[in-house]
Amino acid sequence: MNDASQFTLYSGGHRGAEAEFGRLAEQYGIKEINFSFEGHKPERQNGIRVLAADELKKGDVSMDIVSTRMGRSFSKVDKIRKVIQSIFHMVNNGYQIFVVGWILPDNTVKGGTGWGVELGKLFNRPLFVYEQDRKGWFSWVDNGWHKVTPVITHKNFAGTGTRNLTEDAKTALADLFERSFT
Template sequence: MDQTKCTLYSSGLKGAEETFGEAAEKRNINEVIYSFEGHKLSRDKNTVILSQEELERGDISMELASRMMSRTYYETEKIRKVLQTIFHMVNSGHQVFVIGSIQEDGSVKGGTGWAVELAKMFNRPLHVFDQPTKQWYIWKNSWVPDTPKIEYDTFVGSGTRYLSDAGRNAIEQLFIDSFGS
């Protein structure tokens, strides 16, 4: 695969998304960062600021998001915009890579979990690096151990702001396995 024809989609936040962006930039992979007015980013290269109308295209019921992720989201404007932004990331990228923590119920902890749930709904190839077990998993109606590669020219890199050394190494190894060093 020609890495210069690939595009990484993220929201440019500190931690996993910043690290995905740095790994992509090192390899001349295109990067698109979705955000909204007033959102603080750690990476701001090729940023697309979503308009209110564009954000609303990714609108979801906070009740539905809460139910799907087995947690409570309060009706706050910022969390709604974050979830709407994640919709645009997952809608743009074909393959989804997430760094986080897989919970006992199979969901992924935090807002990152919304990218996982959307990838499942959109039937995207979905890979999660579970920081506690230091292992990649692929979604096959349950989590199955995996050693993923980037195999599509559009992909999403998302995940926790609290990136461990194992998570950072997993991102770097993913890019090495996919494109070489």
């Protein structure tokens, strides 16, 4: 059994998946760090870490690269850039990456959440996505998604995902934490 007090969740505290990761971390006594930026209002305030402009820049990447890697373009470039920069900090600090969303036919994940998945792939991190339509966990292994039953094993892990969390996904997250910490 893992000693939950020795673990840290890196997230963003946004409504939906990130807030649920945070509630579960709090329930299990896991340290929570939520990256944010000026002008952003996350749902969770626990462990809030507002990134200064110079810190955000560490996660800066050309929006052309993001668009190409994810096969789509983004509107509201200024706001999405800050979100993408803060996602870098989550993934850079978390060794295992846990995501809730939808895997698309091109093997990316829908929305801004998908950038965290792409960074996880680029950083060669253990990467797990709870796919809400298929109601199961998948891991990126050998350039493909494979059905798995993940466990949080690394002391520094990231949790991110959709704002539109289903009840099945909430149950899957609760089961993940129970499997990992009881």
